[in-house]
Amino acid sequence: MTAARNDNRLPLPPHFDPQRVGEVWRVPYLQRALAAADWTARHGIQPAANDEPRTCLLLIDCQNTFCIPGFELYVGGEGERGPIGDCRRLCAFIYGNLGHITEIVATLDTHSVLQIFHPLFLIDDAGQHPSPLTAVSLEDVETGRWQADPRTAASLGLAPGALQRHLLHYCRQLAAGGKYQLMVWPYHALLGGIGHALVSAIEEACFFHAQARHTQTRYEQKGSHPLVESYSALRPEVREDADGRPLGMRNDALIEHLLTFDRIVIAGQAKSHCVVWTVEDLLAAMRERDASLTRKVTLLADCASPVVVPGAVDFTEQGEAAYARFAAAGMQVRNAAEVLLE
Numbered sequence: 364m365t366a367a368r369n370d371n372r373l374p375l376p377p378h379f380d381p382q383r384v385g386e387v388w389r390v391p392y393l394q395r396a397l398a399a400a401d402w403t404a405r406h407g408i409q410p411a412a413n414d415e416p417r418t419c420l421l422l423i424d425c426q427n428t429f430c431i432p433g434f435e436l437y438v439g440g441e442g443e444r445g446p447i448g449d450c451r452r453l454c455a456f457i458y459g460n461l462g463h464i465t466e467i468v469a470t471l472d473t474h475s476v477l478q479i480f481h482p483l484f485l486i487d488d489a490g491q492h493p494s495p496l497t498a499v500s501l502e503d504v505e506t507g508r509w510q511a512d513p514r515t516a517a518s519l520g521l522a523p524g525a526l527q528r529h530l531l532h533y534c535r536q537l538a539a540g541g542k543y544q545l546m547v548w549p550y551h552a553l554l555g556g557i558g559h560a561l562v563s564a565i566e567e568a569c570f571f572h573a574q575a576r577h578t579q580t581r582y583e584q585k586g587s588h589p590l591v592e593s594y595s596a597l598r599p600e601v602r603e604d605a606d607g608r609p610l611g612m613r614n615d616a617l618i619e620h621l622l623t624f625d626r627i628v629i630a631g632q633a634k635s636h637c638v639v640w641t642v643e644d645l646l647a648a649m650r651e652r653d654a655s656l657t658r659k660v661t662l663l664a665d666c667a668s669p670v671v672v673p674g675a676v677d678f679t680e681q682g683e684a685a686y687a688r689f690a691a692a693g694m695q696v697r698n699a700a701e702v703l704l705e
Contacts, residue, residue, distance in 0.1 A: 374458075379567075379568075381454075381455075383563075387562065387563050387668045418624060422470065423629065429551075430445075430449070431562065435552075436549075438668045438671070439670060439673070449667060451664045452565060461576070467573075468620075470584075471584050471585070472586050474586055477519065482574060499545040501535055533590070555665075592685075594636045618645065618648045626661065628704075629641075630663040633678075662694060662697070664696050669682035699702070
């Protein structure tokens with residue numbers, strides 16, 4: 364993997380329209396499959412099974428819910444400074460390096476209406492649900508400012524008292540971990556909804572890659588357990604409930620799969636949350652085995668944006684600080700145009 368000097372990237376295929384990246388549409392699979400076969404023959408693209416070295420492109424939550432303006436949890440930023448620009452650059456990276464990306468692994472934030480971080484889960488003394496982007500502290504739960512809504516307990520298979528006990532235990536674990544307070548997020552990435560889907564242009568690029576390289580795109584769902592947050596694709600924020608029963612385990616199968624590659628390129632949303640904590644957990648797993656493995660990783664700095672909601676939250680500083688830590692640990696942090704896979 365080198366910085367681009369003599370640019371040997373493939374051209375962008377005719378179907379890719381950068382101006383449509385912010386739109387949602389149905390990918391015409393048969394047309395793209397036929398075009399990919401022609402593209403493969405025209406440019407001498409070989410099957411992924413022949414790759415040496417082998418490169419994985421890990422896409423974190425490149426979904427409508429985060430990337431498309433007007434959707435539920437749009438990450439923030441306008442034009443080239445936000446997710447639309449990120450997705451344009453990411454598509455260009457995929458098409459330009461098509462012949463050297465062995466496999467694409469795409470994670471999908473996957474939620475239901477009733478989860479610990481959605482408004483329906485919590486109520487105040489007046490029986491009102493919190494507004495999205497309400498931060499819930501341990502003190503808020505200890506003093507009863509926010510409580511688990513007992514009407515939801517039966518649906519989750521718990522008694523109302525047990526649900527409240529879980530909320531208290533959960534917030535204590537978050538406080539002890541020192542990362543984030545419990546945040547009430549807008550309903551987002553709901554399974555079965557259009558917000559859950561990949562950005563159409565990204566889906567199209569993944570499909571075109573699979574056809575051209577004769578390889579399967581690997582999809583990894585995360586975040587479906589109703590009683591825990593899962594920013595990272597590799598583990599939940601809290602692993603056990605108040606009684607010591609598992610809420611989720613580290614995704615060792617995915618970690619082991621990623622480590623089979625010679626190079627791992629990472630992009631996605633949001634830089635300050637799901638990308639950072641996925642990379643943090645991958646870094647920890649690499650250090651357990653061999654700290655030099657971090658040299659496998661390249662973070663595409665301009666293909667990820669932090670959560671920014673004007674007047675509410677801005678996690679830019681946290682995202683930048685984390686990327687600086689990753690660079691210090693041996694990972695490469697580059698803009699997409701600077702990375703040429705060979």
